[in-house]
Amino acid sequence: MPLSTLPELTVAPMEGLTTVVYRRLHAQFFGAADRYYLPFVTPTREPKFTDRQMRELAPQANEGICAIPQLLTRNADDFIWAAKALADLGYKEVNLNLGCPAGTVTAKGKGSGFLQYPDALREFLDRIFSANLPIAISVKTRIGYSHEDEFGALVDIYNDFANGMDSLTIHPRLRTDFYKGDLRVHVFNRFFTELKMPIGYNGDIITVDDISRVRHRYKPLKMIMVGRALMADPALFRKAAGGNPATLPEIASFYEALFDSYAQAFQSRKNALMRMKEYWFFQHNLFVGAERAVKQIYKAKTVEDYQAAVETIFENFDLRNDAVYGWKKPL
Ligand SMILES: Cc1cc2nc3c(=O)[nH]c(=O)nc-3n(C[C@H](O)[C@H](O)[C@H](O)COP(=O)(O)O)c2cc1C
Structure with a gap:
């Protein structure tokens, strides 16, 4: 990635918020974001998306915007069928959720719960990255489950799949932080240059100044992903591109x-x-x-x-x- 490339401004997946209804209207009223990451979908054992899942995933639901579906699973076979089905629907990228902190999810070893099991995670990544899937794979992760020093080992694992990984977006909190307290930016800083794949930054970006600060601090950065602040200020990305604030x-x-x-x-x-x-x-x-x-x-x-x-x-x-x-x- 050339140094001069500006990071993309992307909408974080948020269950119940960045839905098909929101995405369409947000793009219509405030201009489309570079990408919209879709709230997670859990692939079922039966290799078929449910009608409810299809309401979010149907190509016509996402016409005119760049939509990236996200999968939440620790089962490689389920990821593989779902990724192929998404490719058949016309998607070019699928995102793996390694960040969700909800107890019901982590108890099953999924989302950020998967970060507790580095060996199983490596095996899972090995399976999905060697499956020759007809769709790019990106990953969204936290820096660990309960300790900052978990991230070093996770970085080694992610780097082993750097060639195939479209991007790695990092939310610099632990699972045990949920969404509270300050970001552990020092951990992100320590590993930013060691990571070999295109990197996305996610967490606590509120203003255009925050976007500029992150843009200048980390180079090259593939994307800046914003969730909650975009729900507060739907014109945030428009302003970052030099446009007007919301009226x-x-x-x-x-x-x-x-x-x-x-x-x-x-x-x-x-x-x-x-x-x-x-x-x-x-x-x-x-x-x-x-x-x-x-x-x-x-x-x-x-x-x-x-x-x-x-x-x-x-x-x-x-x-x-x-x-x-x-x-x-x-x-
Ligand atoms: C209500 C809610 C729902 C969320 N749903 C998802 C999700 O489906 N997938 C995911 O990867 N992250 C999800 N997140 C996390 C966000 O994508 C993002 O990482 C988090 O809000 C931090 O970014 P922010 O500080 O810009 O909001 C959710 C967060 C919230 C508050």
Whole structure:
């Protein structure tokens, strides 16, 4: 990769948030990101995606955007059938999830749970990278399960597959950190130049300044992946490319469209309302002083209450230039 290449700005996979509904509308209202990583799909023993999974994976669901599906499994045979099926659907890249910290996932040795078993992980990677799959494989990982010093051994393993690995995106936290506390950036720094494959950086990027800082600090970097801050500031990537910040009317129309599309997808405005609360958990951090007002949204039991609470926010609070890190929790 030439030194002058700018890293791609990519949307982190987020279950329940970066869905087909969100991706389409985000691209339409704020311009498409370089790539959208899809929330994970767990391949089943039966080598066929379920109807529910196909709602996210069908090529028509992702027309006009660069969508990268993600698989969560520790079974190489399941990864292989699913990767082939994704290639048949027209995808050029599949991402392996080695980061999910949820107890139900790690208890089965999947996601960041897999990082506890380096030998099994090496065997798994050996199988999938030697399967001559007709699709590129990228990996998203944490730096370990419970200790920073696990990362050295993981780096050795990943480097052994560097030739075949499209990219390795690193979230510099341990599984035991979940999403809390400060990033362990010193670990990322220590190994950045030792890693032989294209590298992605993920974690706690909030502003355009953060994007520039990471761009300048790490070269060459293949991508900067952003999750929660993009839920707070959907125009973040547009701003990073020199475009305008989001306006109130833009956010208002975007949210109306999200609500309508979820209501249609769920055939229920009530269920759509629940989903919208999850977006507002992040979105209110782009408004000045809306921390208390957003509680009315969380409390809303009816669509009318929800709409009244949303209106209160749009009418009484200004937008900030940059979102603030309102979702940060100490360890
Ligand atoms: C609600 C939620 C759902 C997530 N779902 C996934 C997922 O399906 N796959 C994955 O690799 N990471 C998932 N993540 C992790 C994000 O992709 C990302 O690594 C994390 O939010 C840190 O990046 P950020 O600081 O830019 O948000 C999820 C995170 C959250 C908060």
